[in-house]
Amino acid sequence: MTQVLSLERFTARNHSLMENPPPPLDLDLQGGQIVSILGPSGSGKTLLLRAIADLDPGDGLALLEGRERDTYTGPEWRRLVAFVASxxxxxxxxxxxxxxxPPPVADLAALGLSSRLLDREVRNLSSGERQRFALLRSLANDPRVLLLDEPTAALDPTNMDYLESMVKRWVGESNGSVLWVSHDPEQVCRVADRSICITDERFLE
Amino acid sequence: MGIIQLSNLDLVWSAGLVAALAVLAWMSSLGVSRDLLIASIRTAVQLMLAGVVLKVLFANAGLGWVGLMALVMLLVAAWESHARQRHRLDGVWGVGLNVFGLFISSFSLLVFALLAVIEPHPWYQPQYSIPLLGMLLGNTMNAVALGMDRLNSSVIQQQAVIEARLALGHPWQDAMTDIRRDSVRVALVPVINAMAAAGVVSLPGMMTGQILAGIPPLEAVKYQIFIMFCIAVTTGSAAILVVSLGAHRLFDRRQRLCLDRLRLRGG
Structure with missing residues (x-):
């Protein structure tokens, strides 16, 4: 397996605003791997993902396929390390x-979406349809890493299943990696190869 | 045709009408009486002072004094446009950007108008340069305040949309396209409305003043057209400049949105 994303003593600078910030994270994400991050609300999971995606400043080392983050421009990094918000x-x-x-019909079908929906106004889509299109929108950039911040939090089981299947399929086909923040232990069992838990200001694997 | 001069009693009459309006507003519980009275007093005091300053300036028309007056006008205009923004750029950027935008747009057009069009002797003759600069700065100040206020408020309201685009690898310019366009449009609405209504719905103040002072209407009209075009150019260029630079300031070198560079008025 190839190493896709590597974090060394990485921390979100905005963690310093928290009362109990998590410690720096060391993590290697291999190609074809889904790693979940579990933890209570307010433990800094979203801040960590945003910093990895370079939407917020982060300290420590972040490497994508061996190259340091600063050797990419911000937009280049964010195309390759795609953040999908809840x-x-x-x-x-x-x-x-x-x-x-327009996204390939096969991808639309894999997510249970009709190509007719493409011409719809966004406000007329359900939250499940919007979230599935948001995933497709990020995948259209051919990223190497997906950072998913509770992408199924507002979805029913059917929509959740579509999205999970699509992510697993993408990981298999692209040999990319996924860092998946979830509150749902069952979902973690279904999708993740490894999981990290933020508890008591520590990362537990 | 001679000038019909206004006596102090005439001004007292008009002040009495404003006071009556304030009483009416107070009886109707509109909550604007105090602001109305303060604004009226400011108008009278500021214009009286301006009249005295202009009288002295006209009598001592040195470039240094004219420059000093222009500098004071620029700084006050920059501060006023800064003060009217609900969310402002933090630090020296807040007022500094306004000073820069107002200076580049208004002063460059003023110098052009004086040297190439009006051609008074000397070129900075305060009778022309100061009123002209006042009109340019007054309108540009409003445009800058409106444009920056819309820009900063929109960025806060649309943070999720901007960051969704950044997360997809869009450069900051693309992520801000709609907001920048909307901010410049809002800044230009007053001047476009004023030009559209000029002579049909309203007679512009400068033209009305010249006509009341006995200038032939067609001469007054020519000046008014010239001034309105100058105002349109300065407001437009200032709005484009400050909105572009202000938007740029809201992103760091890695093109991350930095809302901590904004602060709320009074915050």
């Missing part, structure tokens, strides 16, 4: 306007 945000009227080229 609630997706949209800027254009129609779904299709958020894609450079």
């Amino acid at each position: 609630e997706s945000a949209w800027w254009a009227l129609r779904v299709v306007d958020h894609f450079k080229t």
